[in-house]
Amino acid sequence: MEFSQQDMKANILYWSKRLYQKGMSPSCSGNISAKVDNGILISASGCCLNDMDENDIVLIDYNGNAKEGNKKPSSEKIMHSEIYTRRNDLSAIIHCHCPVITAFAVAGLSIKKPILPDFALYYDEIPLIPYYCPSSIDLAMSVGECFEKNNVALLKNHGIVLADTTLQNAFYKLELIRAYAETYFGAEVLGGAKAISKKAVNEIKNLYRK
Numbered sequence: 001m002e003f004s005q006q007d008m009k010a011n012i013l014y015w016s017k018r019l020y021q022k023g024m025s026p027s028c029s030g031n032i033s034a035k036v037d038n039g040i041l042i043s044a045s046g047c048c049l050n051d052m053d054e055n056d057i058v059l060i061d062y063n064g065n066a067k068e069g070n071k072k073p074s075s076e077k078i079m080h081s082e083i084y085t086r087r088n089d090l091s092a093i094i095h096c097h098c099p100v101i102t103a104f105a106v107a108g109l110s111i112k113k114p115i116l117p118d119f120a121l122y123y124d125e126i127p128l129i130p131y132y133c134p135s136s137i138d139l140a141m142s143v144g145e146c147f148e149k150n151n152v153a154l155l156k157n158h159g160i161v162l163a164d165t166t167l168q169n170a171f172y173k174l175e176l177i178r179a180y181a182e183t184y185f186g187a188e189v190l191g192g193a194k195a196i197s198k199k200a201v202n203e204i205k206n207l208y209r210k
Contacts, residue, residue, distance in 0.1 A: 005036050009057050012041060015167040019096060020050035024178060030096035030159070031074035034167055035084055042080055044071035075135035082144030083163050090151065090163040094170045097159040100181040104128075105154040111180065115193050117204045119180045122173065123152070131156040152177070 016032050019025045030049055033042035036059070043049065044056040058069035062085055064077040074080070080093050104111050105128060112125035129146055132139035132155075143161060146153045152162040152173070160177070164170040187193035 005038075005041070005059070008034050008036050008041055009054050011167055012043070012057055013052055013054070015094075015171050016043065016049035016052050018171060019094065019174075020048065022175065022178075024098035024101075024174065025049045025096040026099070030094070031076050031080070032095070032167070033074075033080045033093045035091045039067055040077075040080060040084060042073050042077055044069070045074050047071075076140075078135075078137060078140040079143050079161065082140045083147045083161075086144050086148050087163065089165070090147075091165050092167040092170045093161065093163045094167070094174055095159060095161040096174070098174070098178055098181075100185065101154070101160050101178055102158070103185075104181065105156050105158060105160070108156060110154060111177065113184070113193060113195050114201050115184060115187065115195055116180055117196065117200070118176060120196065120201045121204050121208055122176070126150075126152050126154055126160075126177065128154045128156055131158065134158060 012032055012034055028046055028048045031043045033040050039059050039061050041057050041059055043052060044058055047056045056071055058071055058073040059067045060073050060077055061067055062081045064081055066073055076095055083090060083093055110125050110128040114120040127146060127150055129142050132142060143153060147163065151164060154160050162170050162174050164173060184193045
């Protein structure tokens with residue numbers, strides 16, 4: 001289904017609010033974007049995703065230059081444009097600082113232990129990108145390179161970035177990862193998170209390939 005630019009702005013506002021209300025983008029952190037015919041719609045710099053209106057969505061080109069809008073685009077605009085430039089199949093990006101997910105990034109750990117079938121279905125591992133200054137070209141280039149083979153990455157001491165074909169799909173995948181993180185920490189408190197077997201992982205993947 002093709003969305004007009006106006007429809008996509010409404011879509012961005014809806015999922016931005018869901019992101020904040022689920023506690024995955026506290027305060028004024030995080031940013032969200034979607035591709036449209038004439039560029040990228042992205043949240044403005046420094047805005048709270050729950051309080052955004054259409055004036056807080058900026059149209060940029062693939063070099064990060066503002067084309068429409070009165071606000072400054074997110075400082076992570078180059079990271080978004082790098083992902084879209086390298087992956088034509090991806091049309092929506094969410095970057096957030098969800099605390100329970102970011103805890104892995106702060107600990108310097110990728111997410112890979114297959115403790116849940118639904119996680120194992122989508123991911124073998126969520127890679128961890130080394131720390132770079134937020135909004136820097138180095139970070140954008142490193143993320144872009146990672147996304148040539150991945151749809152999601154942890155940013156060390158920073159957060160998570162995830163891309164998909166729609167904002168709805170991106171949000172649901174992010175929610176799945178948060179559920180994994182919460183389950184992992186709970187299991188560790190209760191005695192240790194135990195992985196399901198490789199056989200079980202293959203069974204769940206084969207089941208959904210049919």
